[in-house]
Amino acid sequence: MRMELIIASFMIILNCIPSMSVAGIGDILINEIELNPEGDDSGNEWIEIYNPGSEDVILTEYYLMNGGNQKFELSGLVKANGFKVVTFPSQFLDNENEIVSLFNADDVLIDKTPAKTDKPDWGSGDSKTWSRYPDGSDIWEFREGTAGKINKPEVIVNNDPIASFTMSPTSAKAGETITTDASNSKDPDGDNITYEWDWGDGSPKTSGITGTHAYSKAMYYTIRLTVEDELGLEDVTTKRIRIEASSADNNDDDSSDDLMMGCGAVILIVFAIFILVYLFRKKKTTVVTQSPVSEMKKKKKKKKRKKS
Ligand SMILES: [Ca+2]
Ligand SMILES: [Ca+2]
Ligand SMILES: [Ca+2]
Numbered sequence: 001m002r003m004e005l006i007i008a009s010f011m012i013i014l015n016c017i018p019s020m021s022v023a024g025i026g027d028i029l030i031n032e033i034e035l036n037p038e039g040d041d042s043g044n045e046w047i048e049i050y051n052p053g054s055e056d057v058i059l060t061e062y063y064l065m066n067g068g069n070q071k072f073e074l075s076g077l078v079k080a081n082g083f084k085v086v087t088f089p090s091q092f093l094d095n096e097n098e099i100v101s102l103f104n105a106d107d108v109l110i111d112k113t114p115a116k117t118d119k120p121d122w123g124s125g126d127s128k129t130w131s132r133y134p135d136g137s138d139i140w141e142f143r144e145g146t147a148g149k150i151n152k153p154e155v156i157v158n159n160d161p162i163a164s165f166t167m168s169p170t171s172a173k174a175g176e177t178i179t180t181d182a183s184n185s186k187d188p189d190g191d192n193i194t195y196e197w198d199w200g201d202g203s204p205k206t207s208g209i210t211g212t213h214a215y216s217k218a219m220y221y222t223i224r225l226t227v228e229d230e231l232g233l234e235d236v237t238t239k240r241i242r243i244e245a246s247s248a249d250n251n252d253d254d255s256s257d258d259l260m261m262g263c264g265a266v267i268l269i270v271f272a273i274f275i276l277v278y279l280f281r282k283k284k285t286t287v288v289t290q291s292p293v294s295e296m297k298k299k300k301k302k303k304k305r306k307k308s
């Protein structure tokens, strides 16, 4: 009976303990380190511990150790799927080639950072830190610090490239080669850019910083240059070009013009001959019908008839 009471009491005590458990190896890890903060290092350095598990982890008897084998005792807890930021009362982390280790209550090493340096331009510290991204991964990157919060990807600022080109000549004859040059195009971020030429006549697009093209027909065309930077931002610019008929076309036109003129002349001559023939025949008819001599003969005949 006495033993049963002891067991029952023990069970009651167990039920009263908050739902916590002691982490095994690797349950928590060092997620972010600020070796060289803005201002004084003393009191401003920090380390973020991350608990990716589903249960809180009590940090009693856990400790950190720096590259110089100095220990720093931890306390409190890291909530499930949460973060804890640890600060130090005095300078604890070297700015250069620092390695930080995390031990559990059994003195077992459960995490260790790679050697990291946070000394931008060999000057004063900044708000950037070494952090795992995504949280808990093996990839460490130096970017803006996120103390006590999830580690974010670096915000990349990107600007549109600017398309610009020259062409030579600015007008041409059909068949003549046009050369374009997009060397004036640029990207404000210094990104590499690619170039695409649309010649405006239905021919396949071409690429490259320069282009050459020849048009087969005389008319106006629009040349379209599209530039694209490494992150896919684009800019477009266009130029109009006048293509005139080629010399060969002109010769063809001349010969056809000559032919047309020749045909016209023949038609005119034939027409003139018809007119002349018509006038000549009309004149001849008029002479016959209106001859004074004939009229006189007719009158004489009439007179003779009267006398008789
Ligand atoms: Ca820093
Ligand atoms: Ca430091
Ligand atoms: Ca963080």
Ligand SMILES: [Ca+2]
Pocket: 158, 159, 160, 161, 187, 188, 189, 190, 191, 229, 230, 233
């Ligand atoms: Ca850009």
